[in-house]
Amino acid sequence: MLLGAVVLLPYAGLAWLLSEIVRSGAGAAAATLLAVPAVLVGAGVLVLPGVRELATAAARTLLDPVSELPEPAAATLPGPAAAPGAAGRLRAACWLLFCVACGTVAAAAVLLVIPQAAGLLLAPWEPLPGLPTGAAAWWTPLAGLALLPVAAAVPVLLGGVQARIAPRLLGPTAAERLAAELERSRRRADRQAGQARLARELHDSVGHALTVTTLQAGAAATVLESDPAFVRRALEAIEHTGRAALDDLDHVLGLLRDGDTAAGDPTAGDAPAPGPTALDALLTGARTAGLELSAEVDGVAGLPATVSRELHRLVQEGLTNALRHSGPGPSTLRLGRTGDAVQLRIANPAGVRRRRGRTGTGLAGAAERVALLGGTFGAGPDDDGWWVLHAHLPTGGGGT
Numbered sequence: 001m002l003l004g005a006v007v008l009l010p011y012a013g014l015a016w017l018l019s020e021i022v023r024s025g026a027g028a029a030a031a032t033l034l035a036v037p038a039v040l041v042g043a044g045v046l047v048l049p050g051v052r053e054l055a056t057a058a059a060r061t062l063l064d065p066v067s068e069l070p071e072p073a074a075a076t077l078p079g080p081a082a083a084p085g086a087a088g089r090l091r092a093a094c095w096l097l098f099c100v101a102c103g104t105v106a107a108a109a110v111l112l113v114i115p116q117a118a119g120l121l122l123a124p125w126e127p128l129p130g131l132p133t134g135a136a137a138w139w140t141p142l143a144g145l146a147l148l149p150v151a152a153a154v155p156v157l158l159g160g161v162q163a164r165i166a167p168r169l170l171g172p173t174a175a176e177r178l179a180a181e182l183e184r185s186r187r188r189a190d191r192q193a194g195q196a197r198l199a200r201e202l203h204d205s206v207g208h209a210l211t212v213t214t215l216q217a218g219a220a221a222t223v224l225e226s227d228p229a230f231v232r233r234a235l236e237a238i239e240h241t242g243r244a245a246l247d248d249l250d251h252v253l254g255l256l257r258d259g260d261t262a263a264g265d266p267t268a269g270d271a272p273a274p275g276p277t278a279l280d281a282l283l284t285g286a287r288t289a290g291l292e293l294s295a296e297v298d299g300v301a302g303l304p305a306t307v308s309r310e311l312h313r314l315v316q317e318g319l320t321n322a323l324r325h326s327g328p329g330p331s332t333l334r335l336g337r338t339g340d341a342v343q344l345r346i347a348n349p350a351g352v353r354r355r356r357g358r359t360g361t362g363l364a365g366a367a368e369r370v371a372l373l374g375g376t377f378g379a380g381p382d383d384d385g386w387w388v389l390h391a392h393l394p395t396g397g398g399g400t
Helices: 002-023 028-046 051-062 064-068 085-122 140-170 174-222 228-258 276-288 305-325 361-372
Strands: 293-298 331-338 341-349 376-381 386-394
Touching: 002 028, 002 085, 028 085, 051 085, 051 140, 085 140, 085 174, 174 228, 174 276, 174 305, 174 361, 228 276, 276 293, 276 305, 305 331, 305 341, 305 361, 305 386, 361 376, 361 386
Parallel strands: 293 331
Antiparallel strands: 331 341, 341 386, 376 386
């Protein structure tokens, strides 16, 4: 109420000044010459940038019941907006005018009722104009006491009305609600995409490690007595694969703890880019696990970190699937650079499950990885009974 009364003061002073000019006989022309710019300035102040933000901050701070009202009356008041738009500023101006009206009524109630109540209380003992005194004023103290609650009730009631109207005048406009909903949807989509990317990381690294170590352990168990050297190599490969999987797992768990799952960055959620040694370890681990693999790798040194990382994951996925589902016969891997792109092709005899056309989440994740980098990806059986995974990744003509 006090803020409304304070906002009223300059406008009341301006109205008084204009009325005095008219009374002084300056003429209608002079009064109009002063009134028009004064009215324009007074109206312009209501829609200045920042007025809505200040009014919103004051309402959030002073109108405590706003947060306790049921929807839709208690629609959340927006925070300060940098550019509320014409509709938002107009509603803020209406809010200020409403506050001025409430302040006027409240100030009148306080300034008129309290002095009147004081006069009624003193009337039996002090002669006051218009009031009886002495014994004839026996009723004035009772009337004065009855008026005092009015001075408090009027601001309280008007404050309650303001609390209910504030969300409607200061709350989000339709455009702001739409923008806020779109922003929430974008953040939700980013969060879900980041989580999906972390899931792909876990699938690729841990899934590959479990496949390789399981097959290697099984192969080592079958030749435990006859080929100790193979068993030793298998155990070393299991140790190396397990350590790499633990590193990847620690990286992903660290991202989960930090909340770093942004979808806008294609590398979010990925481990550091692996080097040629990591690719050699993948091929060696697959061969140790029992895959008859022929590999040709050429010209992939110095690839951009993102491309190198995605290629590593694609090779992981292809070799894991070959180990799980390949039929009898050799598998081939071709990885090479052609101009501003790198090509990957992994082919292995199609197993029973592959002939049924069954694919898992790993291939879908691989396709998403390649799409994020603007490449092409495909996986499926060919006419010769082979399962072929192929990918084309642009390199941008640069390296790291």
